[in-house]
Amino acid sequence: MDLNPAAAAQDVTPPVGRQSGPVIMDLKNITLRFGGVVAIKDISFDIREGEIRAIIGPNGAGKSSMLNVISGFYVPQQGEIWFDGHKRGPMKPYQVARLGIARTFQNIALFDGMSVLDNIMTGRLNMMTAPLWSQALWWGRAEREEVENREEVERIIDFLEIQNIRKTPVGRLPYGLKKRVELARALAAQPRILLLDEPMAGMNVEEKEDMCRFILDVNDEFGTTIALIEHDMGVVMDLSDRVVVMDYGRKIGDGTPDEVRANPDVISAYLGVVQE
Ligand SMILES: Nc1ncnc2c1ncn2[C@@H]1O[C@H](COP(=O)(O)OP(=O)(O)OP(=O)(O)O)[C@@H](O)[C@H]1O
Numbered sequence: 001m002d003l004n005p006a007a008a009a010q011d012v013t014p015p016v017g018r019q020s021g022p023v024i025m026d027l028k029n030i031t032l033r034f035g036g037v038v039a040i041k042d043i044s045f046d047i048r049e050g051e052i053r054a055i056i057g058p059n060g061a062g063k064s065s066m067l068n069v070i071s072g073f074y075v076p077q078q079g080e081i082w083f084d085g086h087k088r089g090p091m092k093p094y095q096v097a098r099l100g101i102a103r104t105f106q107n108i109a110l111f112d113g114m115s116v117l118d119n120i121m122t123g124r125l126n127m128m129t130a131p132l133w134s135q136a137l138w139w140g141r142a143e144r145e146e147v148e149n150r151e152e153v154e155r156i157i158d159f160l161e162i163q164n165i166r167k168t169p170v171g172r173l174p175y176g177l178k179k180r181v182e183l184a185r186a187l188a189a190q191p192r193i194l195l196l197d198e199p200m201a202g203m204n205v206e207e208k209e210d211m212c213r214f215i216l217d218v219n220d221e222f223g224t225t226i227a228l229i230e231h232d233m234g235v236v237m238d239l240s241d242r243v244v245v246m247d248y249g250r251k252i253g254d255g256t257p258d259e260v261r262a263n264p265d266v267i268s269a270y271l272g273v274v275q276e
Pocket residue numbers: 034037038039057058059060061062063064065066
């Protein structure tokens with residue numbers, strides 16, 4: 001794998017001038033085992049408010065496992081997760097969502113038979129607080145919430161430039177647009193941390209350029225903190241403020257793209273030669 005960003009045919013504006021805030025998530029000494037397999041070995045790193053944080057590493061390094069720990073899907077056997085100054089115990093996925101953590105998936109997880117609009121609306125379900133009876137009658141708080149939800153979803157549709165497909169069933173969309181709808185659904189939850197699992201996987205160059213631009217715009221304009229896994233090194237180095245590098249479940253590097261690119265352990269893990 002090439003660590004040289006120039007190798008990627010991307011044309012995205014580098015994240016110059018963005019200011020990261022205080023630590024929003026702190027992962028301390030995380031170990032995760034599946035039976036005899038140790039997927040994550042005693043890894044610590046943090047995520048700062050407002051930054052784009054990448055997790056990279058060769059196949060089987062433990063990246064997806066780490067994203068699943070952050071999203072609350074896996075509970076590590078050892079270690080602590082601190083979110084917004086509070087230690088997080090084991091949680092159900094909906095509880096994690098209520099904390100303000102949303103994600104997209106490597107394999108798109110949308111409802112093919114439903115329209116783009118309805119798919120994005122499902123991202124708001126966790127925000128419905130009105131009692132069931134008033135939702136059924138569409139009255140009072142339920143009515144107000146529905147109007148607010150719709151307004152927020154329309155804002156996201158405009159922002160991601162998918163107005164023209166809002167009524168189209170998702171199953172009919174090309175791959176790149178499906179990924180954009182998935183991003184829209186995650187954004188509909190107004191997350192404080194957005195987790196992106198290989199957002200560019202399977203995309204052509206043009207689709208990757210669009211997705212890069214939208215990720216940067218989401219980060220800039222909504223101030224959303226983003227943690228992502230991505231195999232395309234050009235994208236990672238262009239987009240990220242800081243990068244964690246994993247190999248065989250261990251952390252072998254952590255820093256800015258330039259620091260990581262110059263790290264000998266990272267270079268040898270990728271068996272790559274850093275080109276000037
Ligand atoms: N549910 C599971 N049950 C058993 N072993 C698992 C499970 N999930 C992951 N592993 C193992 O944990 C290790 C790390 O896997 P993980 O999928 O997190 O790596 P990755 O870096 O995301 O890989 P890739 O880039 O290929 O997706 C691997 O050895 C994998 O086989």
